[in-house]
Amino acid sequence: MEPSELIQRYLLGTLSESEVIDLESQLASDANLRKQFAIAAATDAGLRELAIQNSMEPPVVAASTTNRNIWLLGWCAMAASLLLAIVLTTGTNEPQPIAILSTSENAAWESVLPTTVGSNLVAGQMKLMTGIATVEFGSGAKMTFEAPAQFELVDAMRVRMVDGAAVIDVPESAHGFVVETPGGYAVDHGTQFAVSVKESTQTSDFEVLQGEISVHHPGRGEEVRLFDEEFASLSNDVLSAHPGLSSEQEYDQSNAAGPRLFRIGTEGRADYVIRNNRRGKWIHPEMLMVKRADSRRWDMRAFFSMNISGVDLNTVSTARLRLNQVPSGKGFASRLPKLNTFAIYGVTNPSKEVLRDEPTWEDAPDITDGILLGKFDIPRSQQTGTFGIQSDVLLEFLRSDADGYVTFVLIRESGLIEGTDRGLVHAFANDAHPEVSGPLLEFTLD
Template identity: 30%
Template sequence: MKTDETWHWLELWERARDHALTTDEQARLNDALKNNAEVRNLLAEAALLEAELRSGSLEEAPVSPAAGSTSPSRSWASRVAQVVLPLAAAIVSAGAVWLLSREPAPAATLTKASACKWGNSALPTLEGSSLQPGMLELLDGIATLKFASGAEVALEAPVTLEVVSAMECRVKKGTVVAEVPPQAKGFTIHTDETTVVDYGTRFGVSAGEDGKCLVHVIEGLVEVEHAGVKGRKELRAGQRVDYGGFIQSAANPDANVTDSQPEPGRWLPSPINDLGDGWQILTTAFGRGKDSWIQSNLKQDVTGRESYLRIKHTTHDMNLDRKAYVAFDLTRFADKHIAEAEFTLHVEPSDLGFASLVPDAVFSVYGLTDETQDSWDEKELHWSHAPAHSMASEHRTGVVEGQALKLGQFTVPQGTTRGGFTVKGPAVADFLRSDTNGLATFIIIRETDETARNGLAHAFASKENTRNTPPMLKVRLED
């Protein structure tokens, strides 16, 4: 075979391994492998040489072989005949060149996946796994992907994401936060109807299955293109665009619930339940029970009919602090001695803010000791007039001294979207035993700040929530 022919076939072989052949070139190479023994032998030798170089087994040939030893050329030929030629024959019988192809480089690496629960994922979900293009479904927790381009994308459960390439991914539903270094400029996130192109920044994307999409820029600059909207829109730090009213639907996901929809497929407690052995469960749906929340934005109206209790603390925006108020009707326990007590809230996925910007969050629970304030109304509760609260800065993450008593704390790990969180112990039981008006009000405040503006507003199920357990009080009674 002439030198120029040799280089021609080696070049085609190399391009085949990089998946860079045209249709005509692939057909020509397949035909040569099938009908030309010289080409088969040439490419087989090239494959063996690369294999030996990779394994480090290729030894330097002696200048003059010792007597009785096999010459390097004969040894080479022998190995080709024994190992590579059968491989070439297999290639020919398959009629394809894919066995000569390199395995494509991974598009991303799963660098963090602590306390994650995965759904129907086509890709490996162990921390440290290399990821080819494919789908990931995260049900709980926060996972971080580092793309080969250098871009990092945090997945905030629940979310379904498709890894497309080193420079792009697609959010089917859910929320992600991307941090893109200069070398990955141009990294792109797609949703069903929106494309976000980064120019070295940090930004978040939330997408719904109904086509709604929210893009918020934390730092830097992005360009956004949306189906049906002419041209691209530039967004800089602090700016956002909301296609389809995503924020409104996130704020009240039960707004479209109708009587024709099926009942929730999970157990929900009755307003009051006898568990035996003196234990009873009471929720805010019983009797005079009530639950609501307040926000430091004085223009924000809370009706008390929201499906979530929103709780947040931030030093980055004076309008976005939130506290929750929960009251239980204790009249059923009037003649009983409360020996033990537990207060529980159930966290729910929140579509307001980014979980990546809030570390493990500590919540404090207070009991309202000034019973003259127990008559608060869900519909009228407001930041300007709420129990054990004032508009002074020190009360954004606290209560008015002498009007409420701290009962305990609980911690919600970063990215957690399901589960109950409980405060229990003598302080809770003592608080309930001290009641004289048949109503017990609990105040819940988040102590933990966000690391940047627009961090997560935690959500807990209220008595209006159709999918989860409302605020719950579990007590053990003694006669």
């Protein structure tokens, strides 16, 4: 039955109980239908007013007409009551938050849901265009998405992956958490696992990092259980499980889904120095600051070290050094050129590869202790973003390392265009930064 006919019959009082329930359901979910109902109710309200006026006049018409007006008045009152109930009901049935956006690293979104850190998230779709972001569900489950990724938040215990990759951490409170993908779904049984979905081929890969999950293919009625370091592939046609691989085997074998990305951080081996050797309150452990000023007294340079002993560089096709820029809150950008150049050096002097506590300007690694690996530019108007270098020179520097540790020096080459100081201090995240990651070496393995 058409909604308009349901409304008409409701006002006429000829709907059955089930039809009334059907009408209420449609009104609750359709704003346009509620408008249509309101117009119909308003029309009956006019008839009600007419009935009231007629009741105040001496009866000059037949009793049947008076009864008809009273009958219409009763149904108009019922219509008004239903309209009020629908308005009140829909007002209290607003979507409830099921998760929060807990972290965001250089993220850009396409989403009608809020995308600032700390925002409450209701059910809906999100598309992460760049960066990394973590969503914490009300159940306690956490999903860290890596761009590009598209997904739908269903409820506190369920998410639908449309495209991209994510790592899921599931505490005891969220056991049974479900990740839907093309062709099937995975159920957590207390674990940390990863999922990668290719929308173009409608395929999914699941890998258990620690714990246990079950992967289901409803179309074929199949299920597999996966444990530590085991993985499975899922498509509309096939569900296949694979045994776990050791770290060495992972380097020796190509990933079925394509090149494998491997990241290494500094593990806290990072610092910066000021030419005047001020430390204490002048050093911010969550940042790596660089500056060049004409006065030279407040020049700053940063340095950091990474352990690459666990990487088989013979299997590496590309290497990239990534830095996340963050606001320093120090100095004025207008005193700098519109475009500022930064340089990264690789330390080749063995005596400067070991970082000291409380380093001074004189004993800290410097550009004279190594070779230039690459440069990048940042507009003075920009104070956040991801920057770095990727080159054959960087890869050759890494391959020439003898002891498994590599050290880098970061400087800003651009100085001031006016004044002698108070120019902007550029800052990049250190490992202690609360929102974004510190320096990273990213390897693409063949």
